[in-house]
Amino acid sequence: MNDIEQLYQDSETFRDHLATVDKKGKRIWIYPKKPAGWFYKVRTYTSWLLLAILIGMPFIKINGEPFMLFNVLEGKFILFGIVFTPQDLHLFALAMVTLMVFIVLFTVVFGRLFCGWVCPQTIFMEMVFRKIEYWIEGDANQQRKLDKEPWTSDKIIKKGSKHIIFFLIAVLIANIFLTYIIGVDQVGKIISEPINMHVVGFAAMLIFSGLFYGVFAFMREQVCTTICPYGRMQGVLLVPDSIVVHYDFVRGEPRGKIKKTNPVSDIQQEVAQAALKSANGQDTIAESPIKILGDCIDCKLCVQVCPTGIDIRNGTQLECVNCTACIDACDGVMDKVSRPRGLIRYDSYNGIQKGKRHLLNTRVIAYSAVLVILIVFQAFLLGTRNSVETLVLKTPGQLYNVVDDIYYRNVYNWEVINKTAEDIQNIEFKLVGVPGSRLEVVGTKENIISPKQGLAKGVMMLDIPKTAMKTTKRKIKIEVYSNGKLIDEATTNFLGPIK
Numbered sequence: 453m454n455d456i457e458q459l460y461q462d463s464e465t466f467r468d469h470l471a472t473v474d475k476k477g478k479r480i481w482i483y484p485k486k487p488a489g490w491f492y493k494v495r496t497y498t499s500w501l502l503l504a505i506l507i508g509m510p511f512i513k514i515n516g517e518p519f520m521l522f523n524v525l526e527g528k529f530i531l532f533g534i535v536f537t538p539q540d541l542h543l544f545a546l547a548m549v550t551l552m553v554f555i556v557l558f559t560v561v562f563g564r565l566f567c568g569w570v571c572p573q574t575i576f577m578e579m580v581f582r583k584i585e586y587w588i589e590g591d592a593n594q595q596r597k598l599d600k601e602p603w604t605s606d607k608i609i610k611k612g613s614k615h616i617i618f619f620l621i622a623v624l625i626a627n628i629f630l631t632y633i634i635g636v637d638q639v640g641k642i643i644s645e646p647i648n649m650h651v652v653g654f655a656a657m658l659i660f661s662g663l664f665y666g667v668f669a670f671m672r673e674q675v676c677t678t679i680c681p682y683g684r685m686q687g688v689l690l691v692p693d694s695i696v697v698h699y700d701f702v703r704g705e706p707r708g709k710i711k712k713t714n715p716v717s718d719i720q721q722e723v724a725q726a727a728l729k730s731a732n733g734q735d736t737i738a739e740s741p742i743k744i745l746g747d748c749i750d751c752k753l754c755v756q757v758c759p760t761g762i763d764i765r766n767g768t769q770l771e772c773v774n775c776t777a778c779i780d781a782c783d784g785v786m787d788k789v790s791r792p793r794g795l796i797r798y799d800s801y802n803g804i805q806k807g808k809r810h811l812l813n814t815r816v817i818a819y820s821a822v823l824v825i826l827i828v829f830q831a832f833l834l835g836t837r838n839s840v841e842t843l844v845l846k847t848p849g850q851l852y853n854v855v856d857d858i859y860y861r862n863v864y865n866w867e868v869i870n871k872t873a874e875d876i877q878n879i880e881f882k883l884v885g886v887p888g889s890r891l892e893v894v895g896t897k898e899n900i901i902s903p904k905q906g907l908a909k910g911v912m913m914l915d916i917p918k919t920a921m922k923t924t925k926r927k928i929k930i931e932v933y934s935n936g937k938l939i940d941e942a943t944t945n946f947l948g949p950i951k
């Protein structure tokens with residue numbers, strides 16, 4: 453191994469450990485410097501909009517049903533006003549697969565853009581909790597100093613008020629979270645009615661509040677770097693053409709502090725030669741001595757603002773949530789040293805190394821084709837989906853009965869599933885295509901009702917003339933009516949010996 457290879461091996465050591473864990477395995481607490489700049493400003497406005505949508509969405513109702521609901525307890529899901537009942541599990545699963553493919557495609561093209569701009573974890577952490585922390589405890593250095601100080605009354609007031617506010621916001625987040633699971637009406641009841649009427653709901657609220665408080669007060673970036681599965685997937689999803697937050701190593705290296713004479717150390721020359729050699733894929737440039745420094749003045753501001761504690765100059769790393777704080781920090785530095793902005797910017801590896809950006813590559817085309825097929829298929833299934841679904845199934849353990857000399861009898865369990873937003877009234881069944889047959893709903897009430905987003909069920913008996921049995925298993929059709937209007941039909945089998 454020659455010196456330059458050794459140098460590169462050494463420079464890859466950041467990949468051997470997490471930036472937030474020391475050699476003894478102890479957590480290194482990150483004190484990111486407060487970001488400032490164009491991206492931070494735009495992200496702040498964007499986060500206000502997204503928070504308003506997140507908080508406001510559970511209050512939006514279509515035909516009395518929430519716009520979005522993920523009621524895993526009752527198996528009821530509503531996506532953009534479309535209700536999915538347990539009978540639509542295949543449609544919901546397909547929608548989830550479609551979403552996954554979309555995320556994969558989006559990541560291949562734009563990397564972790566979602567994490568930095570849309571993910572609720574980043575938005576709450578960086579735009580809510582972190583801002584409160586800066587407001588109460590000051591910027592990174594002041595926070596560091598405060599943590600080292602003994603417990604004076606000032607420190608107790610600052611820490612105490614911060615954690616009280618954190619917990620109250622965590623309670624709010626827990627309530628928002630629950631509105632997506634059990635609906636805003638149910639959450640309203642838990643809040644307004646006596647606790648003993650909603651012990652389970654209240655307990656869930658407390659548990660989630662504690663969970664969110666723990667996440668935002670203590671776990672923080674660990675959620676993104678070690679828990680979130682999306683972060684783990686980056687290694688297989690990103691390609692050299694993916695647009696991510698990137699350090700322009702061609703322009704920035706060799707890095708070094710600005711000095712009057714701009715002296716360059718031997719080691720910097722070696723790094724620069726190797727960087728250019730690797731960038732150009734040939735040896736010729738490496739042979740020419742490089743006597744000037746790149747644009748990176750090694751101020752390390754980009755590292756100081758990073759909420760996950762990494763150095764973006766080491767290249768794309770899975771800890772990077774594309775929060776753009778380092779872009780803003782570096783742009784500010786470039787302004788001060790009168791060099792062009794964008795030393796850290798949204799770009800692809802190929803864009804930086806070769807100056808060529810290709811949004812369309814084989815992976816993107818393949819994923820796009822799969823996504824289009826899935827969307828079309830999903831739209832077809834949704835478009836042809838019945839809003840009423842009837843199931844008529846033979847009652848288990850029953851074959852057939854001989855009623856008399858004329859009839860055989862089969863007993864069935866029936867269900868009428870109502871996916872609409874209104875009750876279905878006066879349900880009736882008619883067996884069609886078998887002259888002389890009889891149908892009786894056991895324990896018939898005056899008015900059979902299938903409630904909205906619910907179901908009606910019961911037992912029915914079918915009598916069919918023995919002479920109608922040409923095979924031992926006859927397919928039959930049952931029509932379902934509501935207020936005299938045909939709303940659905942179901943097919944089933946009738947069993948009986950051939951006469």
Ligand code: SF4
Nearest residue numbers: 748749751752754782
């Ligand atoms: S902020 Fe810019 S100039 Fe400063 S160390 Fe980072 S990349 Fe280099």
Ligand code: SF4
Nearest residue numbers: 758772773775776778
């Ligand atoms: S490297 Fe830059 S974009 Fe990535 S997490 Fe750190 S500050 Fe944010």
